[in-house]
Amino acid sequence: MKALAAITGAGCTKVGEHWERSLLDLAVEACLRALEEAGNPPVRALYVGNAASELVNEQGNLAALLADALALEGIKAAEVRAGDASGALALHQACLDVSLGQEGAVLVCGVEKMTDVMAPEVERVQMLFEDSRSTFHSGVTVPGLCALLTALYMERYKASYEDIVLFAVNDHRNAANNPCAQYPFPITVETVMGSPLVADPIRLFDTAGIGDGAAALVLTRPEEARKACDAPVAVVASEVATDRVNVCEREDLLCLRSLRLAAKRALKRAGLEINRVSFFEVHNTTSILGILALEALGLAEPGRGVELLREGEIAIGGRCPTNTMGGLKGRGHPWGATGIYQAVETVWQLRGEAGKNQVEGAEVGLAHNMCGLGSISCVHVFARWEVVS
Structure with missing residues (x-):
């Protein structure tokens, strides 16, 4: 590297x-x-x-x-x-x-x-990141689009929503130890399922605030x-890739192609395989996007991302620790700042300054930040200085 x-x-x-x-x-x-x-x-x-x-x-x-x-x-x-x-x-x-x-x-x-x-204006502005010629004027919101993806994932792969929201539960568990997090408290699957419906099947506690x-x-x-x-x-790779802005025009609605391409380029630039990465920071406006990110990164086959959640593999101490300081759901998602928050938190991990959330032996971290539902993805790979040649 x-x-x-x-x-x-x-x-x-x-x-x-x-x-x-x-x-x-x-x-x-x-x-x-x-x-x-x-x-x-x-x-x-x-x-x-x-x-x-x-x-x-x-x-x-x-x-x-x-x-x-x-x-x-x-x-x-x-x-x-x-x-x-x-x-x-x-x-x-x-x-x-x-x-x-x-x-x-x-x-x-x-x-x-x-x-x-006010919140309705935030939702309106957020939809301006999508295609104004189609999606924006339909009246749908980003949580609404994520709800469509969630429902499709559940139907195609026979996954339960209770399993999907384990991603939000993981975020909150990690955010509880982050002094800079917006929501520094743990939640359970029952908490998510008992929260108000935002866009069926997505619940309030499955959305970034x-x-x-x-x-x-x-x-x-x-x-x-x-x-x-x-x-x-060290920043050892920095790559960007795009996809169709209108998700309905994509070859596969459940594939974050921009992330897959950017990650492939970044890992090649860094000279690494995905199993060399110690932890991951991914963009999860809702849980389904976090799961699709894990699959696009090659950490699970399509439809198998929920298994990583069920088996605790994305938890600190698991095979692929993810969103170690709370992610978008727990730390918060101030749009234009999120990608830099991910980098700051990665620096904390690689310096051994992540406190109770420290990933033992962390040497390499990968951060993924994207616009909306993946029209553009940015992937950065970071490393401890001692492992860089």
């Missing part, structure tokens, strides 16, 4: 309903934490991932705004938008920037403040890593 870039600082806010704070407040806090951890290096470039600030917060031009707030005037700054994949795509762009070989640190931040509007948050990373060239940080984490 060779490092594309080195992460020397990571920071984030707690995900939650931050009524008293602005979008910019959250971004500044996360960036300052990451910069302080990295030793406050000179920053030459800033990338900001955000999904919908212009629609939800009436604020655009976030990259220049954040650079101004951080007193980084004169640097290169760019805003990246790809729905709820904005954070990971911003990290991808930052990795490409670092690979150019220029000296100096690159700062990447993902931020979203969703509570500035509405929350605010920001996360940030400081990246440097691999050759500068040890000078900047005692425990850098």
Whole structure:
């Protein structure tokens, strides 16, 4: 494995309903934490991932705004938008920037403040990440689309919804030990089944909530890593792939093709097989998407992903620990920040700083962030510095 870039600082806010704070407040806090951890290096470039600030917060031009707030005037700054994949795509762009070989640190931040509007408007804006020519105007919501996939999965593979929601149960169990999680408490299958119906068969406790948050990373060239940080984490692969935006036009509705392609490229770039990965952070707006992600990654055959859940293989201590700090359901899903939260949590694991959720002997982590139901997927592979050549 060779490092594309080195992460020397990571920071984030707690995900939650931050009524008293602005979008910019959250971004500044996360960036300052990451910069302080990295030793406050000179920053030459800033990338900001955000999904919908212009629609939800009436604020655009976030990259220049954040650079101004951080007193980084004169640097290169760019805003990246790809729905709820904005954070990971911003990290991808930052990795490409670092690979150019220029000296100096690159700062990447993902931020979203969703509570500035009411829940129905959040659902409307989220559907703008889908195809406005078809899906958006049908009136269906993202949970509604996930409900269709869930029902199809249950029919095709004879799976029970009780088994499917074990994914949400796993997320909450891990979130209980994450101080930055929006929902830091365990739940049971009975809790999910007893919660209100959102879109049959999906229940409220099987859906990611509405929350605010920001996360940030400081990246440097691999050759500068040890000078900047005692425990850098290597980014060994960063890949992106797309699929049909309208899920109804896909060859197989239950295949996350964008993830399968991006993961294949990322593992090839890193020179790894999937069984070399110590843990996984996957994008699960609802449980069905988490299961489809496990199958797209090759951890289970199609229709067999639920077996990993039933057998406890995605739990910490299992064969493929997944969403070790709570995932989208437990930690929360502030759209444009989610991909960076995944990276920050991966850094914690690879540094041995995950507390009660530490994956023993973790050396390699894979993070998957996507837009909507997989129209675009970003996959990053990270490694402990000691295992990188």
